[in-house]
Amino acid sequence: MTDTAPALEIRDVTKSYGAMRAIENVDLTVRKGEMVALIGPSGSGKSTLLRCATGLVIADNVSGPISIFGDKVQEGGKLSARVRRARSRVGFIFQQFNLVRRISLYKNVLLGALGRMPTLKGAMGNFSTEDRRKAMEALERVGVKEHAGKRASDLSGGQQQRGAIARAMVQGAEAIFADEPIASLDPVSARRVMRLLRDLNQEDGITIVVTLHQVDYAMKYCDRAVALKAGRVVYDGPIGGLGRDRLIEIYGDEYRDVIDEEGVPA
Incomplete structure (x- = not known):
């Protein structure tokens, strides 16, 4: 490489x-x-x-x-x-958003950090303060920060898709x-x-x-x-x-x- x-x-x-x-x-x-x-x-x-x-x-x-x-x-x-x-x-964005519908938009975006975390910490949802900050910054940048606490299932398609892009940003994706x-x-x-x-x-x-x-x-x-x-x-x-x-x-x-x-x- x-x-x-x-x-x-x-x-x-x-x-x-x-x-x-x-x-x-x-x-x-x-x-x-x-x-x-x-x-x-x-x-x-x-x-x-x-x-x-x-x-x-x-x-x-x-x-x-x-x-x-x-x-x-x-x-x-x-x-x-x-x-x-x-x-x-790479962040992959799907047509049907591919968010976990039962959890909040904020938690969905945090999932982008899993690839950088040890398996056990990820399974326990033990996200760092820095990851949490990045998630909120990403939500603000894509324009859905005010919906952070809502379940993904309660959001419009456009809001969910912007959340999916925010998740790729938290992932640190170099390509989408x-x-x-x-x-x-x-x-x-x-x-x-x-x-x-x-x-x-x-x-x-x-x-x-x-x-x-x-x-x-x-x-x-x-x-x-x-x-x-x-x-x-x-x-x-x-x-x-x-x-x-x-x-x-x-x-x-x-x-x-x-x-x-x-x-x-x-």
Whole structure:
């Protein structure tokens, strides 16, 4: 591992479910400090690729290596011995928030510190004063400090998602991988979450990789797009290269009437 290692490196990765190839021979390099949107039609392989990146999904046994900041996550259908270290540097944000619904938002955010704690201390919830301070600071930064004592189940989707991002901040994540983080949110909450991810990228240098169905959000908040179609990368470049013709090529002719002349869905 070196300081110059990419935040994420994927080489010749394939994942099959029976006879179906979810992703096929995908190569992807994300440099430190980038904010990258993974886009493409439903079923194109975006979520599978992101989950393979952290070892939540195991790629095929013929697949090449996947590394995070130089630490190998998996290769040849097996998790690496360094997968735990690699995962500790990444916060994963799920579409359905993945908070413990019965406990407070504050306690959910504190859970981000578990990866740095001895197992026994973590099991007993023996968090340090510093971890508790970081949790409240993170909640304040994401704009939900006033809800710290509420159960996660009593919060809106947008509030829960911002809590999930605060948890990644307490974790000390150097990168955030977000899998459709705004898919179930209203437009106002979706904009708040995307602005928050952009601010963490621009102000803190945190690498962001986010899967999105909404091309307009990708174009507004991200600098680079990687588009998948039928499990293969069909575009990898600046967000500004996603013109009308390119988007129709990615999403198909049925999108021709819903994409305006600037390439943004109408």
